[in-house]
Amino acid sequence: MIGITLLDRYKIDSELGKGGMGIVYKAHDILLHRAVAIKFLNADGIGTEGRSRLIQEARAVAQLNHPNIVSVHDAGEVDGNPFIVMEFVEGKTLKEAAAPSISETLNMAAQICKALDHAHSKGIIHRDLKLENIIVTDTQTLKLMDFGLARSSDDSRMTEEGVLKGTLAYIAPELIQGDPASAQSDLYAFGVILYELLTGQAPFQGTINTILAQHLHGVVKPPSEHNADIPEWVDKLVLRLLAKRPEDRHASAKDVLRDIEERSTAPTFASLISIAPRPKNNLPTQLTTFIGREREVEQIKGRMEKNHLVTLTGSGGVGKTRLSIQVASELLADYPIGVWLVELAPLTDPALVPQSVCAALGVKPEGDTSALDALINYMHEKKILLVVDNCEHLIDACAQLCDSLLHACDDLRIIASSREALGIEGENAYRVPSLSLPNPKSGLHVIEESEAVRLFMERAATILPEFEMTEGNAPAIAQICQRLDGIA
Numbered sequence: 001m002i003g004i005t006l007l008d009r010y011k012i013d014s015e016l017g018k019g020g021m022g023i024v025y026k027a028h029d030i031l032l033h034r035a036v037a038i039k040f041l042n043a044d045g046i047g048t049e050g051r052s053r054l055i056q057e058a059r060a061v062a063q064l065n066h067p068n069i070v071s072v073h074d075a076g077e078v079d080g081n082p083f084i085v086m087e088f089v090e091g092k093t094l095k096e097a098a099a100p101s102i103s104e105t106l107n108m109a110a111q112i113c114k115a116l117d118h119a120h121s122k123g124i125i126h127r128d129l130k131l132e133n134i135i136v137t138d139t140q141t142l143k144l145m146d147f148g149l150a151r152s153s154d155d156s157r158m159t160e161e162g163v164l165k166g167t168l169a170y171i172a173p174e175l176i177q178g179d180p181a182s183a184q185s186d187l188y189a190f191g192v193i194l195y196e197l198l199t200g201q202a203p204f205q206g207t208i209n210t211i212l213a214q215h216l217h218g219v220v221k222p223p224s225e226h227n228a229d230i231p232e233w234v235d236k237l238v239l240r241l242l243a244k245r246p247e248d249r250h251a252s253a254k255d256v257l258r259d260i261e262e263r264s265t266a267p268t269f270a271s272l273i274s275i276a277p278r279p280k281n282n283l284p285t286q287l288t289t290f291i292g293r294e295r296e297v298e299q300i301k302g303r304m305e306k307n308h309l310v311t312l313t314g315s316g317g318v319g320k321t322r323l324s325i326q327v328a329s330e331l332l333a334d335y336p337i338g339v340w341l342v343e344l345a346p347l348t349d350p351a352l353v354p355q356s357v358c359a360a361l362g363v364k365p366e367g368d369t370s371a372l373d374a375l376i377n378y379m380h381e382k383k384i385l386l387v388v389d390n391c392e393h394l395i396d397a398c399a400q401l402c403d404s405l406l407h408a409c410d411d412l413r414i415i416a417s418s419r420e421a422l423g424i425e426g427e428n429a430y431r432v433p434s435l436s437l438p439n440p441k442s443g444l445h446v447i448e449e450s451e452a453v454r455l456f457m458e459r460a461a462t463i464l465p466e467f468e469m470t471e472g473n474a475p476a477i478a479q480i481c482q483r484l485d486g487i488a
Contacts, residue, residue, distance in 0.1 A: 001025060001040075007076055010038060010085060026088060029073075034368035035088040036073060040081055058084045060124050067377035068115035070135070070145040088367060089143050094197070095131040102229060104140070105197040106260055111142040112190060113257035114381055119144075120183045120253060127181045129189035130170045131196060137366065141377075169202050173216050173244050184246035187253065191241025198234070199226035203242060216244070233263045281339040282360060283329055283387075293323055293435075293451070300327045300430055304413060307428040308406050311391075311416040314432035320417035321389050323432055328387045328415060335385045335413075345390040350397035357386070357401065372401065376408045383411040391418035399424050440478040447474045452481035 001023075005011045009031050016024040022041040029036050058075035065071070074085035100108060112134070119126060126133075126144065133146040172188035175181060195203045203221070204214035220242050222235040237259060243249045250256045300323070303310045312320040328339050342360045344353065354371035358364070361384075365374035386405075391398040399422040402414055406426065416422060421429040438450035447453055448469055456477060460467050469477060 005030070006038070006078055006083070007074075010036060010074075012038065027085075029085075037070075037086045037088045038083050039086060040083045061086075063122050063124065064119055066115055066118040067380050068111045068142055068144060069118065070143045086145070087143075089135050089137060089145075090367065091135045091137040091143070093132050094134045094136055094142075094193070097136050099200055100197055102198065102227075102231075102234070105194070106234075107140070108136070108142055108197065109190075109194055110257055110260050112144070112193070113253045113260065115142070115144045116183075116186055116190065116253035117257065120186070125181045125183065126186050126189075128167055128170075129186055129193065130167050131193060134193075139364065139366070168208060168211055169204070171215060172246070174246055176212055176215055182246060183252060184249050187241055187249050187256065188243075188246075190253075190256075191238055191249075194238050194241065195220075195223055198223045198230055198238070201226065231263075237263075280336065281328075281332060281341075283325055283339060283341055293319070293326065296323060296432065297327055297330065300415070301331065303428050303430060304331065304415070307426065308412065309402060309414045309416065309422070309424070309427045311418055311421050311427055311429050312432050313418060313421055313429050316419065318432050318434055320432050324387050324389065324415045324417050328385060331385060335383055337382045337384050339385040339387070341387045341389065343389050344394055344398070347394060350394050353394055353397040353401050357388075372404060375405060379405065379409045379412055381411060382409070384409075384413070386412065386414045388414060388416045391416050391422065392420060395420065395422065398422060435481075437482055438478040440475040440482070442478070444469065444471050444474045447478050450478070450481065452484070453477060456481055 001012050002014065002025075003012065006027070010027045010029055012025045012027045014026050016026050016037060018024075022039060024037055024039045027036050027038045028034075058072050061069065061072040070089055071087040072084055073087065076083060076085075094108070116126070116129075128146065129144070133144065135143040135145060137143065170189035170192045172185035175185055192203060204211050204218055206214070220239055222230075223238050224230040224232070224235050237256070241249055241256070250259070300310060300312070304327070312324055314320055325341065328341070332339055338361070340360045342357050344356060347353065347356055354375060357375055358371050361375070361378065363374050363378045365371050369377070388398060388402065395418065398416065398418070402416065402422060403424045405412055406414065421427060435451035435455060437452050438447040440447075448457075453469075457467075457469060
């Protein structure tokens with residue numbers, strides 16, 4: 001196969017590996033200039049069922065669009081040998097990867113839950129979830145693959161009830177008894193995976209008949225009996241996933257994820273919160289006092305509760321950047337995954353806007369993945385606040401990027417600053433007013449309460465610490481602030 005071009009488009013470069021279902025090759029997509037993986041089903045004795053199964057896999061996974069699931073791009077057949085074309089992912093399977101720590105395991109578990117929740121919401125059951133079918137990349141991103149036994153939950157034609165399919169070590173008790181696969185049977189397999197990652201061994205071992213019997217009737221030892229550092233709540237989570245009856249397990253992968261996220265951020269688990277070691281924000285330390293703007297800050301925070309994008313507009317020097325950073329700093333607690341500032345003032349090439357956002361978040365596109373796709377993969381289902389500063393000279397590129405990100409990432413919020421609005425759907429434009437100005441004819445006490453004057457005095461004190469406002473110089477200071485039009 002090496003060197004052959006399929007469908008005048010996919011040139012096969014090398015073999016990646018062999019398995020029970022066939023051979024996987026690395027190939028080059030000539031049309032889109034990207035690396036892909038092509039999987040051929042075993043040709044010997046493949047029959048009608050084998051071809052149907054491969055097409056079934058392609059159809060099932062093609063419905064899914066999630067950063068933790070390997071994407072299917074295409075499918076076809078050459079000389080009677082069916083194949084599918086998949087996203088090429090560099091990394092190792094969880095079976096090959098080094099033993100993870102408890103915190104790393106919980107991070108991996110959360111990613112698996114998100115992938116399963118997405119698949120199950122589309123009515124798709126994996127049916128062969130195991131360590132060998134999960135890839136971990138260099139950035140510790142997990143990718144579920146090989147839905148070779150997957151089927152839509154409403155497609156009963158692809159298998160006969162009572163036929164045992166799947167991998168023995170991970171098979172749920174109800175499947176052994178001939179019941180149809182379900183989200184709960186996937187969760188059982190997930191429980192076995194979690195047990196293996198935590199303890200380094202499977203919950204059930206022995207001969208085929210012994211393992212089947214243990215799935216049906218065996219008592220599972222708590223993972224902490226193998227590793228005393230495992231918290232009690234993790235024991236309970238795993239044992240519930242491995243319950244014999246489907247109704248005794250979690251109702252959904254989303255419920256498992258919620259349990260992990262709530263427990264892993266509790267004070268008693270603080271020692272294990274090394275899942276995301278990066279800082280939660282890159283906001284600059286402000287060396288000067290934030291003067292006034294209390295009303296504006298509250299108004300913008302209120303708009304952030306109702307809108308995914310709030311754009312601060314106004315003339316240059318009015319204080320859009322300082323105000324956006326202040327609002328973002330007061331919202332840090334609402335965005336535990338991160339608040340990230342993207343400074344575009346030095347940028348001149350519109351094409352580099354996505355890369356600038358990647359750099360701010362520490363996201364590195366892998367292989368032929370575009371910067372935009374890498375951002376979507378990273379921010380999908382994460383609650384993140386972006387502060388995109390100085391958009392006016394790159395207005396079209398910023399508008400396009402923000403629109404794409406907001407449509408793909410439901411929990412993303414953006415504060416943008418620009419001399420003009422971005423002009424995209426769902427944007428809420430907030431015009432930043434000048435600081436309140438004094439009347440030079442007002443008395444000292446009235447003038448010194450003006451926001452513009454307070455800012456002037458703050459900045460003046462950094463240069464001339466002994467400078468004070470008096471009845472004599474107050475009108476002159478007020479006139480200076482008026483001439484500056486209250487800009488910050």
